[in-house]
Amino acid sequence: MKHISIMVFSPFGNTLKVGKYIQKALTESNQHCEIINLTGKSWNQISSFDYSMIEKNDLIVIGTPVYAWKIIEPIKIFIENLPSNENYRIAFFTTYGLITGYTLFQGVNLLEKKGYKVLSCLKVAARHSMIFNEEEDPYNYRPNQQDIEIIQIFSELITKTLNSFPNRTLSLEKLDYHSWKVKYLYKFLIKRFGMALLPKIYFNSKKCIQCGKCIEACPIQIIKLDPYPKKFGKCIKCYNCMWTCPQKAVYSRTFKLFEFFHRILGKYYHEIPETKIYQ
Ligand SMILES: Cc1cc2nc3c(=O)[nH]c(=O)nc-3n(C[C@H](O)[C@H](O)[C@H](O)COP(=O)(O)O)c2cc1C
Structure with missing residues (x-):
């Protein structure tokens, strides 16, 4: 039996929901799996997280929503403060409502720089927690049954990899999946000013x-x-x-104005609303 912790920060609940699906699948395959929910903790509590709670685990699963094409700040702090350790195994996932941007790339890059082995990644299409009034939004009723099945496959896959190939790490190249137009907008605008532009x-x-x-x-x-x-x-x-x-x-x-720009941006910069595993 493996010991697994799932760390999430989930203001709107999508990421926690996905964490729970992963926990269910892992528990059903006889793994010991707990969720550590960082939502509701203060900046101070997140910065002073007691990492000894998870140091003996076989695997840590980290889940974040996408905020302005990146990891949400509290999860970024959690990852940055993780003590360096070559023995830690990680699975990383994100929930998103339009475009993942550099969230998976950023997370895996930060983790691998610390020596962690990232076994697998997952992106899950979910309802957008900021702009969610449009009935025709293809993300509105996500994750759906098909998405949940992919989440289950992801859960099986990470335990299989943990047992058979514990030293394999995900290549960053696989997470650099965007076209040049996304890359340039990220590099020159969203990377630096994304959060500041939000109302x-x-x-x-x-x-x-x-x-x-x-x-x-x-x-x-x-x-x-x-x-x-x-x-x-x-x-x-x-x-x-x-x-x-x-x-x-x-x-x-400025929320209404932002909604308007967001809709235009969404037209040209959306992803296929899919739930996908990277390994
Ligand atoms: C301030 C803010 C910024 C967001 N930025 C993005 C984004 O850049 N790309 C995207 O696909 N979704 C974005 N979203 C939507 C969330 O990533 C998505 O709804 C996620 O599932 C929310 O997770 P949670 O329910 O765990 O909070 C944003 C949501 C908020 C509130």
Whole structure:
């Protein structure tokens, strides 16, 4: 029996859902598998994560949503702080709602630089957690049954590789799958400014009834009442506080404009909405 931990950060729940499918498949094949959910932990708690909890594991599965074509910041910090160790085996996955960009490449690159052996990667088509009002969006009802079957194959594959070829590592070349037009947009715009271009969140104290729902919804615990909600720390821009507020007191001035640009960008820069294994 192998000991496996699945680490996720999942503001909207897609990545956690995929983590649970992987856990189910691994448990059914008699592996000991636990989920460590970093969602809801503060920046401080993530930076001071106790890595001794996972050092004896045979495999660590890491799951991240795509944010502006990259790994979400808390998972990036988790990976950057992982102690270097040539014996660690990793499987890496992402959930995405339009284009994975350099998420898989970035994650595997960071991990391999630390000496980790990345056995396999997976991208899972999922509902977009920012723009999700369009019924015709091909990602809207994902992951579907077919996606779940691929997630199960991925789970079987990582245990097989762990048993038979524990020293194999995924080639980075396989994850550099984008066309030149994606590469250039990433290099000159999204890599540096992607997150900064996303709309900012504001609080309207006149509409606020201090119910605290935005505080509960924040997956990185940066909102506090002072006496009205205020951000204390770096916002990951998941917009959970905005969707949750019953008074519409949490708002963004540029969200509609961003939605418009996002739709145009989506037309030219989308991926085939597929769930795919890289090994
Ligand atoms: C701020 C923000 C940025 C996002 N950027 C991207 C992106 O660049 N590409 C993409 O395919 N999906 C993007 N998404 C969609 C999420 O990656 C996708 O819905 C993911 O499954 C959400 O995972 P979660 O449910 O675990 O939070 C973004 C979502 C948010 C909120």
